[in-house]
Amino acid sequence: LAKTTQPISMDSYEGQEVNITCSHNNIATNDYITWYQQFPSQGPRFIIQGYKTKVTNEVASLFIPADRKSSTLSLPRVSLSDTAVYYCLVGESNTGGFKTIFGAGTRLFVKA
Amino acid sequence: NAGVTQTPKFQVLKTGQSMTLQCAQDMNHNSMYWYRQDPGMGLRLIYYSASEGTTDKGEVPNGYNVSRLNKREFSLRLESAAPSQTSVYFCASSERQLAGYTFGSGTRLTVV
Numbered sequence: 001l002a003k004t005t006q007p008i009s010m011d012s013y014e015g016q017e018v019n020i021t022c023s024h025n026n027i028a029t030n031d032y033i034t035w036y037q038q039f040p041s042q043g044p045r046f047i048i049q050g051y052k053t054k055v056t057n058e059v060a061s062l063f064i065p066a067d068r069k070s071s072t073l074s075l076p077r078v079s080l081s082d083t084a085v086y087y088c089l090v091g092e093s094n095t096g097g098f099k100t101i102f103g104a105g106t107r108l109f110v111k112a
Numbered sequence: 113n114a115g116v117t118q119t120p121k122f123q124v125l126k127t128g129q130s131m132t133l134q135c136a137q138d139m140n141h142n143s144m145y146w147y148r149q150d151p152g153m154g155l156r157l158i159y160y161s162a163s164e165g166t167t168d169k170g171e172v173p174n175g176y177n178v179s180r181l182n183k184r185e186f187s188l189r190l191e192s193a194a195p196s197q198t199s200v201y202f203c204a205s206s207e208r209q210l211a212g213y214t215f216g217s218g219t220r221l222t223v224v
Contacts, residue, residue, distance in 0.1 A: 034212060043116075043202050043215025044155070087154060100170075102154035 004103035018075045022088030033071045034089040116216035125193040133188040135203030144186035148199040193223045
């Protein structure tokens with residue numbers, strides 16, 4: 001199983017771009033990379049998912065290099081409401097069953 | 113409102129008591145999951161159901177059982193609660209395995 005490693009915490013200011021990197025050195029061929037956001041006392045919320053290269057949606061971009069051993073979640077122009085914990089998830093599904101590994105999460109604190 | 117509904121939101125049990133956590137989704141998703149989250153930690157997969165009629169163990173299944181009652185409902189049962197099962201439990205669903213999850217708001221369980 002691919003274990004993920006993320007920074008424990010990050011600080012930013014409103015209006016800045018924030019990049020959070022997740023390391024997954026042992027990622028397997030079948031693994032997808034998914035990022036979630038979690039506010040206190042709430043369940044995680046899906047942000048973005050990718051397999052390789054770059055994926056963009058209305059809230060974030062996900063950059064995955066060719067070796068896929070890391071991924072970077074990019075949040076453009078953060079606001080105070082983006083203060084949350086961000087989780088990187090690497091998951092695979094094969095004949096051996098379905099396994100997911102959540103990272104410990106990165107606590108992002110956005111300041112005014 | 114569409115989404116994943118978990119009941120109850122809070123529960124206190126005595127060691128050795130049993131209880132069932134209920135989860136229902138109204139998005140016609142095929143896959144459903146149960147996670148636990150302990151303070152300062154990421155989410156760990158307890159059990160999952162890839163499709164109606166199937167269930168499989170995740171990372172931490174000991175002490176738990178599940179039932180996929182129908183496509184909408186997936187329950188988690190603690191037969192004999194232990195203090196080590198004090199945690200926040202999240203149910204989630206997805207259209208298929210590895211698609212983005214929709215999480216419920218969680219059940220905060222305390223075993224004394």
